Amino acid sequence: MLARAGHEVTLIGRQAHVEAVRKQGLRLQTATEDIHVPMNASTEVSAVQGADVVLFCVKSTDTESAAAQIKPFLAPGTLVLTLQNGVDNDERASAVLGPDRPVAPVVVYVATAMAGPGHVRHFGRGELVIAPTPASDRVAQQFAKAGIPTQVSHNVRGALWSKLIINCAYNALSALTQMPYGWLVEQGGVNPLIDDIIDECLAVARADGIDLPEKLRDTVHGLPQTMPGQLSSTAQDLARHKPTEIDHLNGYVVQRGKAHGVPTPVNNTLLVLVQLAQTPRSATPSR
Incomplete structure (x- = not known):
């Protein structure tokens, strides 16, 4: 452009x-x-x-x-x-x-x-x-x-964190299912899971002193309406057998959570699952 x-x-x-x-x-x-x-x-x-x-x-x-x-x-x-x-x-x-x-x-x-x-x-x-x-x-x-x-x-730092929370909510789920955002939120149990992800991210952001918008939760849940057919960048990386940015998304929230003593079990689970999914099959030990 x-x-x-x-x-x-x-x-x-x-x-x-x-x-x-x-x-x-x-x-x-x-x-x-x-x-x-x-x-x-x-x-x-x-x-x-x-x-x-x-x-x-x-x-x-x-x-x-x-x-x-x-x-x-x-x-x-x-x-x-x-x-x-x-x-x-x-x-x-x-x-x-x-x-x-x-x-x-x-x-x-x-x-x-x-x-x-x-x-x-x-x-x-x-x-x-x-x-x-x-x-x-x-x-x-x-x-x-x-x-x-x-x-x-x-307050670009707050805007960066807002996008980070959006990425944490959708990137790993889209990557692990290889499905777009619109499909994800139509599945049972996904929206409550996204709320759990958001809760952890907000707790870590508060501990980090980040100034976030009041209606961020609504923004996160509204994303699939504007991008229903979008596969996350993490999903695209996995599909191409490329390293993902998961360590800098959910992994960053886990890292900062540990630094502040804030538990992040849901984000950590997504981090580990994507790390496993991107591990080369040649690294799997033979039986």
Whole structure:
């Protein structure tokens, strides 16, 4: 969308995606259009050189390694926006990049999936919440002009936690069943289970001093109405036999719960089940 609005955009990714984008542009398929958007694409991290803004979109498990790879090519003052799941990626990236390269967390509310090389399927929503920096207002205005609703918030940590709780409620369940959100909440016992997950997350968030919206529970339960056909990112990772971000979702709640002495048995159960599901079968001992 930024490229369509006239911004110079370069994508950095894996070979198959890069080749597809170079040949025909990035394919963006939504409920209302199916288009190819021409833009630059590279497999080399050095392509980040000269960027004013970097949209840092790697999995939470790759935050430190990806930050270390791009660091030599970032000019001082380059704004790095972490568009990732989890709540501490900005702090982890900043620890690697150093004080000369500002890092701001971004909360991403969008349902998408990669349908093939260079092919993005969009299922719903698309708004961003950015932490304040000297450049955040300018960036938010540019995003908004490109059709991306963007808000600058002084409580982005609370927004990150709100999304974390949504992810904790749905990601593991969608992954373990390989079913979308709409189907999940139609099954008996699922909504009370989601309430148990929320209760644990809220208790940990309170212990961590996080300022959360009053009607967060309603927001969590309302998600399937806006994204009924969405498979969670964790489900997509499991289906592709890729490592998941579960350690940075339910696992993070378990970790912070232990630090505060807050029990999190439901989140821990989901954590262990997804970890088992992603364990390579070759690791299973023979009998």
